[in-house]
Every structure is written in C-alpha cells, then in structure tokens.
Amino acid sequence: MMRNLRAAAVGAAALLALTACGSGSPTDGGTTAPAADSESAASGGELTPIEVGVIPIVDVAPIYLGVEEGIFEEHGLDVTLTLAQGGAAIVPAVQSGQMEFGFSNVTSLVIGRDAGLPLKIVATGPQTTGEADDDFAHIMVPEGSDATSLADLEGKRIAVNTLNNINDSVISEGMKQEGGDPESIEYVEMPFPDMVAQLEAGNVDAIGAVEPFVTLAEAGGAERVYGQYAEPVPDLSIAAYFTTDEMIEEDPELVEAFTAAMKESQQYATDNPEEAKAVLPSYTSLEQDVIDELTMPRFPQEHDVASLERVAELSLETGLIDEIPPTEDLILQ
Numbered sequence: 001m002m003r004n005l006r007a008a009a010v011g012a013a014a015l016l017a018l019t020a021c022g023s024g025s026p027t028d029g030g031t032t033a034p035a036a037d038s039e040s041a042a043s044g045g046e047l048t049p050i051e052v053g054v055i056p057i058v059d060v061a062p063i064y065l066g067v068e069e070g071i072f073e074e075h076g077l078d079v080t081l082t083l084a085q086g087g088a089a090i091v092p093a094v095q096s097g098q099m100e101f102g103f104s105n106v107t108s109l110v111i112g113r114d115a116g117l118p119l120k121i122v123a124t125g126p127q128t129t130g131e132a133d134d135d136f137a138h139i140m141v142p143e144g145s146d147a148t149s150l151a152d153l154e155g156k157r158i159a160v161n162t163l164n165n166i167n168d169s170v171i172s173e174g175m176k177q178e179g180g181d182p183e184s185i186e187y188v189e190m191p192f193p194d195m196v197a198q199l200e201a202g203n204v205d206a207i208g209a210v211e212p213f214v215t216l217a218e219a220g221g222a223e224r225v226y227g228q229y230a231e232p233v234p235d236l237s238i239a240a241y242f243t244t245d246e247m248i249e250e251d252p253e254l255v256e257a258f259t260a261a262m263k264e265s266q267q268y269a270t271d272n273p274e275e276a277k278a279v280l281p282s283y284t285s286l287e288q289d290v291i292d293e294l295t296m297p298r299f300p301q302e303h304d305v306a307s308l309e310r311v312a313e314l315s316l317e318t319g320l321i322d323e324i325p326p327t328e329d330l331i332l333q
Contacts, residue, residue, distance in 0.1 A: 066265025143221030
C-alpha cells in the first residue's frame with residue numbers, strides 16, 4: 001500500500017494549492033454540461049451558459065458532481081468548469097466578466113474585499129469536519145519527531161502553501177491557543193505537492209498539509225499533531241464560490257439559480273460521499289488507492305457566517321487587512 005501511495009504522489013502533484021493567491025492561468029479546456037432534456041430546461045427554453053473558475057482539488061468535487069448529475073441543468077444552467085492553478089487567474093477573470101463565478105479560499109476574499117475588489121460569496125464550499133483526528137487538513141511531522149503537539153513546534157519551520165493567507169493565519173491562532181508564541185514560527189512557502197518530499201528530506205520541521213497530501217505523508221511514516229482547520233476556529237468554512245457585485249445587481253436571477261444549484265450539489269455530495277470521491281478522477285490525477293484512503297471535507301449548504309467573521313478578525317490581527325469589511329459586503333445573504 002505504501003509503495004502504491006508513493007507512486008501516486010507523482011500523479012497527485014497535478015493537484016494545486018487551495019489559495020486565491022496561487023499563480024497560473026485558466027486552462028483552455030473545461031468540463032461542459034451537455035444539453036439537457038430536463039423538465040425545467042424544456043419549460044424554460046435554452047440553458048444559460050456560465051463559466052466557473054475552479055482549482056483541481058478535492059474541495060470542488062460537489063460542483064463537478066452537480067454538473068454530472070444534471071443539477072445545474074435543472075436550474076437552467078449550462079456550466080463550463082475551467083481549471084486554474086489559483087485565484088490569481090480566477091479573480092481577474094471573474095472581475096472582467098470572462099467568468100461568471102469563481103472558487104477561492106475565504107481569507108483571500110476577505111483580503112480582496114479590504115483592497116476594494118467588488119467580490120462577494122454567493123455559495124459555500126468545503127468546511128472542516130470538525131474532527132481534530134479525522135479532517136482533511138493536518139500539521140504533519142516526520143516519523144520519529146519529538147513534536148507531539150502544535151506547541152512543540154514553537155520556533156520551528158512549518159511549510160504552508162502560501163504565505164500571509166488562510167493556512168498560516170489559522171496555524172498561528174492555534175499556536176496562540178496552545179500557549180505558544182506564534183511569532184516564533186518560521187513559515188516556509190511551498191506548493192502542497194512538494195511538502196511530503198521536503199518533510200522527508202528534513203528541510204522543514206512540519207508541513208501544513210491538506211488531502212491528498214495528508215494521506216501521502218502518512219504513507220511515508222509522517223504523523224499528525226494538529227488539525228489546523230478543525231481546532232482553532234469552530235466549523236471553519238475554508239472556501240467559497242464568488243462573483244462580483246455587478247453580476248449580483250445586473251442578473252440576480254442567474255446568481256440565484258447558481259446559488260440554488262450549488263446548495264443542492266453540496267447536499268448531494270454530503271448524501272453520496274462515495275460518488276463525491278468517484279468524481280475526483282474526472283478532473284485530478286489521483287490514483288484510486290489514494291482516493292480510497294483520503295478524508296473528504298464537509299460540504300454544507302450554508303456558509304458559516306461566524307466562521308467567516310472570525311477569519312476576518314484573524315486577518316486583521318495578523319495584519320493582512322487594514323479594516324474588517326462588513327459581513328454584508330463579504331457574503332450574499
């Protein structure tokens with residue numbers, strides 16, 4: 001099993017970081033829902049084409065599942081899902097109107113709103129399971145490490161996929177809650193796919209990993225010491241789907257249809273976890289043995305507003321923003 005998982009690491013390297021600050025650009029291709037014969041589409045005429053920018057990670061399984069199951073067609077939408085490395089490509093595409101909707105982690109959206117970008121959450125994405133020992137994100141240390149808790153990593157080097165974003169924010173908050181000094185942590189920026197090898201090489205003391213890299217790290221003997229999504233912020237909502245204020249004002253019916261379809265897709269993924277895993281090979285390079293072992297996020301229908309507000313507070317406390325944006329500017333309610 002370990003040999004298989006290690007081999008799968010090459011394929012898993014095609015997965016890219018969960019961040020709205022990642023580099024890269026949308027791919028030329030996408031996943032397009034076929035024209036439907038659904039009752040609602042037939043009664044409402046032609047489907048409305050929309051393009052949604054997403055990242056090839058487990059977190060977006062519900063939208064792929066929703067397209068595959070015809071949920072978006074039932075709401076009159078013909079969806080093209082365009083893969084990008086991160087929000088550095090998705091955000092300007094949504095702002096310019098090239099894409100109607102995009103996917104991003106919430107810290108980046110908070111930072112963007114504080115910077116004056118007219119972006120607003122219209123549907124939620126992945127949420128922590130809330131189980132410290134069974135979540136899709138963990139701080140991992142190498143086999144034989146003396147560290148058995150996050151506090152033991154005070155003054156150590158911890159890898160995160162992007163500096164000054166959601167991962168170092170919640171890890172620092174966790175260190176503070178554990179009685180350690182968050183200022184002592186040396187964060188090292190590296191892509192998720194590089195983390196396991198760098199941990200094994202001893203170049204960092206710990207990694208802030210997400211699935212499938214948690215599973216891959218464990219296959220190599222690494223151990224979990226802290227759930228950075230599950231522990232510091234209750235019911236942490238990690239990412240969401242967003243659009244612009246202009247889109248909300250000019251085409252509220254389209255936004256309403258997308259939001260409703262996403263809610264149904266999130267619920268469908270929750271009710272059918274094996275189908276949510278089964279859709280992963282359609283847009284990632286994950287091998288089946290890795291998929292079988294990994295932990296999926298929760299996929300709620302509603303964004304946890306208290307969690308969003310806490311993320312904004314942490315962003316202010318860590319100096320990522322100058323002022324907390326009003327909640328009504330961050331999320332469509």
